[in-house]
Amino acid sequence: MKKLMGIxxxxxxxxxxxxxxxxxxxxxxxxxxxxxxxVGFAQVGAESGWRTANTKxxxxxxxxAGIELKFSDAQQKQENQIKAIRSYIQQGVDYIAFSPVVETxxxxxxxxxxxxxxxxxxxxxxxxxxDTSLYVSFLGSDFIEEGKKAxxxxxxxxxxxxxxxxxxxxxxxxxxxxxxxxxxxxxDVIRQNPNLxxxxxxxxDFTRAGxxxxxxxxxxxxxxxDLVYAHNDDMGLGAxxxxxxxxxxxxxxxxxxxxxxxxxxxQALADGKINFIVECSPLLGNQLVDIIKTLxxxxxxxPRIITEExxxxxxxxxxxxxxxxx
Amino acid sequence: MSALLARLVANRLFWPIVMxxxxxxxxxxxxxxxxxxxxxxxxxxxxxIDILRNGAPTLIIAVxxxxxxxxxxIDLSVGAVAAISGAVACSxxxxxxxxxxxxxxxxxxxxxxxxxxxxxxxxxxxxxxLGIQPIIATLILMTAGRGVAMLITEGQILTVNSPPFKALGxxxxxxxxxxxxxxxxxxxVAALVTRRTALGMFIxxxxxxxxxxxxxxxxxxxxxxxxxxxxxxxxxxxxxxLTANTAAADANNTGLFIELDAILAVVIGGTSLxxxxxxxxxxxxxxxxxxxxxxxxxxxxIPPIATMVFKAAVVTIVCLLxxxxxxxxLSGFRxxxxxxxxxxxxxx
Numbered sequence: 001m002k003k004l005m006g007i008x009x010x011x012x013x014x015x016x017x018x019x020x021x022x023x024x025x026x027x028x029x030x031x032x033x034x035x036x037x038x039v040g041f042a043q044v045g046a047e048s049g050w051r052t053a054n055t056k057x058x059x060x061x062x063x064x065a066g067i068e069l070k071f072s073d074a075q076q077k078q079e080n081q082i083k084a085i086r087s088y089i090q091q092g093v094d095y096i097a098f099s100p101v102v103e104t105x106x107x108x109x110x111x112x113x114x115x116x117x118x119x120x121x122x123x124x125x126x127x128x129x130x131d132t133s134l135y136v137s138f139l140g141s142d143f144i145e146e147g148k149k150a151x152x153x154x155x156x157x158x159x160x161x162x163x164x165x166x167x168x169x170x171x172x173x174x175x176x177x178x179x180x181x182x183x184x185x186x187x188d189v190i191r192q193n194p195n196l197x198x199x200x201x202x203x204x205d206f207t208r209a210g211x212x213x214x215x216x217x218x219x220x221x222x223x224x225x226d227l228v229y230a231h232n233d234d235m236g237l238g239a240x241x242x243x244x245x246x247x248x249x250x251x252x253x254x255x256x257x258x259x260x261x262x263x264x265x266x267q268a269l270a271d272g273k274i275n276f277i278v279e280c281s282p283l284l285g286n287q288l289v290d291i292i293k294t295l296x297x298x299x300x301x302x303p304r305i306i307t308e309e310x311x312x313x314x315x316x317x318x319x320x321x322x323x324x325x326x
Numbered sequence: 327m328s329a330l331l332a333r334l335v336a337n338r339l340f341w342p343i344v345m346x347x348x349x350x351x352x353x354x355x356x357x358x359x360x361x362x363x364x365x366x367x368x369x370x371x372x373x374x375i376d377i378l379r380n381g382a383p384t385l386i387i388a389v390x391x392x393x394x395x396x397x398x399x400i401d402l403s404v405g406a407v408a409a410i411s412g413a414v415a416c417s418x419x420x421x422x423x424x425x426x427x428x429x430x431x432x433x434x435x436x437x438x439x440x441x442x443x444x445x446x447x448x449x450x451x452x453x454x455x456l457g458i459q460p461i462i463a464t465l466i467l468m469t470a471g472r473g474v475a476m477l478i479t480e481g482q483i484l485t486v487n488s489p490p491f492k493a494l495g496x497x498x499x500x501x502x503x504x505x506x507x508x509x510x511x512x513x514x515v516a517a518l519v520t521r522r523t524a525l526g527m528f529i530x531x532x533x534x535x536x537x538x539x540x541x542x543x544x545x546x547x548x549x550x551x552x553x554x555x556x557x558x559x560x561x562x563x564x565x566x567x568l569t570a571n572t573a574a575a576d577a578n579n580t581g582l583f584i585e586l587d588a589i590l591a592v593v594i595g596g597t598s599l600x601x602x603x604x605x606x607x608x609x610x611x612x613x614x615x616x617x618x619x620x621x622x623x624x625x626x627x628i629p630p631i632a633t634m635v636f637k638a639a640v641v642t643i644v645c646l647l648x649x650x651x652x653x654x655x656l657s658g659f660r661x662x663x664x665x666x667x668x669x670x671x672x673x674x
Binding site (some may be wrong): 174203207209212216218238 | 356357359360366367371372373376380472476481482483485496568571572573574576577578579580620621623624625627629630631633
């Protein structure tokens with residue numbers, strides 16, 4: 001603790017000195033050369049194909065820009081991520097970017113970053129904190145919107161249906177922003193048709209094995225499932241296996257809607273095993289580099305930047321598949 | 327009659343089996359067709375089959391863990407070893423020109439299992455030769471192993487399209503899931519080799535009193551080597567099943583926390599973490615309790631937020647019921663009740 005305080009004190013003195021020299025606080029130090037910049041990135045893990053694509057894109061974008069990137073993998077654990085961020089603060093990186101594993105519990109460590117004068121950029125996932133001064137920008141998808149897009153397709157698909165439509169939902173990691181928001185957006189939209197009902201909802205932890213095991217059990221306890229809404233492709237792919245093992249045809253007997261559009265998911269969509277995918281683009285690297293460059297030059301960035309995304313049905317998937325990078 | 331009941335209750339498997347039956351009943355109430363096993367597409371289909379199939383990896387690892395724990399040790403590295411074996415097998419299959427060829431799969435599986443033997447011997451070396459405490463020795467591989475698996479997969483989830491490999495996890499042989507058959511074979515071999523020979527007794531003696539067993543001429547060192555190697559071997563088999571189940575090697579998630587499930591299965595089965603007497607049948611019951619618990623959560627539809635609390639409650643109850651202290655308190659309570667009832671009768 002003493003040591004930490006010592007470092008903090010030394011840091012404060014440095015900032016003060018820089019302030020004297022520059023004559024206007026840390027922000028007006030002037031832009032650093034790009035190859036002198038150090039950015040610390042704390043990734044969630046490699047829990048899905050999407051995440052891996054996200055990691056690769058960010059690493060590639062920084063390498064291309066010539067900015068040093070310190071990378072850490074939290075293996076889906078918040079305590080690992082907090083440790084990584086603390087170590088970045090101690091190392092005195094220029095910027096910190098991270099995708100929070102869960103939404104809550106970040107105030108303490110983000111305050112430490114703020115006190116050390118290191119701007120924080122959130123990527124892909126948000127934090128649930130009232131104090132928006134803790135980060136400069138949140139770059140990522142609008143998960144509620146993604147849930148809504150999925151819901152709209154379902155609404156359209158069953159608009160003429162007079163019977164009850166039994167929907168099961170495979171949720172992401174409990175407490176994670178995409179899991180909460182994708183469920184919320186979806187529920188908001190399908191509420192418009194009283195025939196559409198989510199009869200069961202269970203977490204599959206965003207993994208294939210999780211999706212498969214949950215789907216197996218759901219198929220046993222609910223014989224007439226009409227549609228599966230999975231919060232990511234991997235759980236949808238797991239569900240496909242379970243549905244096939246039950247002697248049913250995924251995409252026909254049971255329709256599947258997922259979010260993400262990673263390559264394996266797109267392949268299944270093109271093969272007719274998934275019916276609709278809402279894209280959630282992992283290619284944030286260039287946008288993140290742009291944010292860092294703007295901040296470095298003393299500019300301001302929007303507090304919320306949304307990635308550009310689309311949706312795919314089966315025909316569009318066949319077209320898009322050949323040049324899918326991830 | 328009551329003497330028989332008392333003997334039953336005193337059996338260390340009594341409460342775990344009761345818990346298993348209670349879980350079954352909960353499932354049956356929530357979903358009347360729970361026990362129904364039908365033949366679909368020429369294979370068995372039903373919730374019980376799911377429990378057996380999904381529980382197979384945990385059981386296989388728990389069998390190896392039982393023997394390790396009986397020597398007063400513990401193996402935390404099983405999850406990491408499972409991830410490594412899955413990663414090795416998938417990368418070999420992906421790298422070969424004919425992924426669907428059974429020979430390719432055989433090579434991949436053999437290499438993965440051989441590597442696990444090396445990993446197990448490493449654990450055995452640390453524990454038996456260097457005398458490092460098992461929890462620390464295996465912690466090394468637990469942490470480093472996932473890193474190794476990540477290196478092998480280059481941080482990717484490796485998806486393989488190989489029907490013979492996939493069959494290991496989700497295939498059927500004469501209608502029975504292959505994973506269940508593998509688990510039965512591992513269980514049977516372990517039971518035969520340790521209980522039909524003196525090996526089991528040697529293992530127990532090392533666990534109860536290493537010094538006394540050394541003076542009695544039991545070679546603890548070799549025994550520890552064998553036990554840790556077997557544990558890693560079991561972990562590798564489980565890793566292959568887990569990987570084949572989704573046809574994808576996921577270095578981060580394959581076998582994540584399975585060491586805890588396996589240890590729990592062993593403990594629920596009545597084997598003490600202090601070493602010594604062990605029960606493979608108990609481990610079997612323990613593994614079934616754990617998997618049934620998971621399936622119950624899905625069947626009954628317990629909300630994800632409450633899942634952990636539900637699991638913790640069930641495990642706590644089993645452990646409390648098994649603990650000698652609680653049992654003593656309970657039987658004291660029963661005796662007082664009987665006494666009071668007896669007095670009541672006498673008074674009237």
